[in-house]
Amino acid sequence: MQLETSSWTDVEDAAPTTALLPVGSTEQHGPHAPVGTDTIIARAMAAEADRRCTVESAVLPTLPVGIAPYHGHFAGTLSVSSETLRRYVRDVVESLEDSSVETVVFVNGHGGNGGTLGNLAREIADSPALELEAYCWEWMRAVDEHVGHAGELETSVLLHLRPDDVGEPVAGDAEAWDDTVDGGVVHRFTEEFSENGAVGDATAASAETGERVFETAVDALCSFVNRVEGR
Numbered sequence: 001m002q003l004e005t006s007s008w009t010d011v012e013d014a015a016p017t018t019a020l021l022p023v024g025s026t027e028q029h030g031p032h033a034p035v036g037t038d039t040i041i042a043r044a045m046a047a048e049a050d051r052r053c054t055v056e057s058a059v060l061p062t063l064p065v066g067i068a069p070y071h072g073h074f075a076g077t078l079s080v081s082s083e084t085l086r087r088y089v090r091d092v093v094e095s096l097e098d099s100s101v102e103t104v105v106f107v108n109g110h111g112g113n114g115g116t117l118g119n120l121a122r123e124i125a126d127s128p129a130l131e132l133e134a135y136c137w138e139w140m141r142a143v144d145e146h147v148g149h150a151g152e153l154e155t156s157v158l159l160h161l162r163p164d165d166v167g168e169p170v171a172g173d174a175e176a177w178d179d180t181v182d183g184g185v186v187h188r189f190t191e192e193f194s195e196n197g198a199v200g201d202a203t204a205a206s207a208e209t210g211e212r213v214f215e216t217a218v219d220a221l222c223s224f225v226n227r228v229e230g231r
Helices: 008-014 037-052 082-094 111-125 152-161 207-228
Strands: 018-023 057-059 103-108 133-138
Touching: 018 037, 018 082, 037 057, 037 103, 037 152, 037 207, 082 111, 103 111, 103 207, 111 133, 133 207, 152 207
Parallel strands: 018 057, 018 103, 103 133
Antiparallel strands: none
């Protein structure tokens, strides 16, 4: 069920035991993809998993702004600090404490959120004040292929979900997100290694590939939810 379009009596009657919390980002995705790419994908995957999973689940409202300071010099990018995201998400989780929800899965669509959300899941698991369990899931880790920033796979998923929002796919000015040299991070901002903001080549992107990747990711999310539900 979608929490934001349900009445409180609907929620009470359904008594969901698992909550899916999509967490995205609002950041540049090259000249062809919308700044809401990560949010769009996370929301869609959570919604589809909710429809398919056998557990009683609820999709919480999507968090659209994540940790993206390294994209900050590109127009349209928004960002919050790691502490702000951690505190906000924890408050959302704590608000479920007296509900029927026992397990919260962060459906993360943005790599920059991963460390913070993963640490928060551990913090919640270790908290004597909370009886909820929290886990972090990322679609980029659920597929076997490399997912570049506005590259072929990410653009393909968008062409499957929102083709009207995607411009003419382009090749990125960088083939890979390579900002580490001799064990240290040299590039602190995206434009230092990719002038157009994209990483990877999206010119081969297709809706057909996007559907395959989307299906693979949603199947993995359902499997993950079944694995951790009620642990």
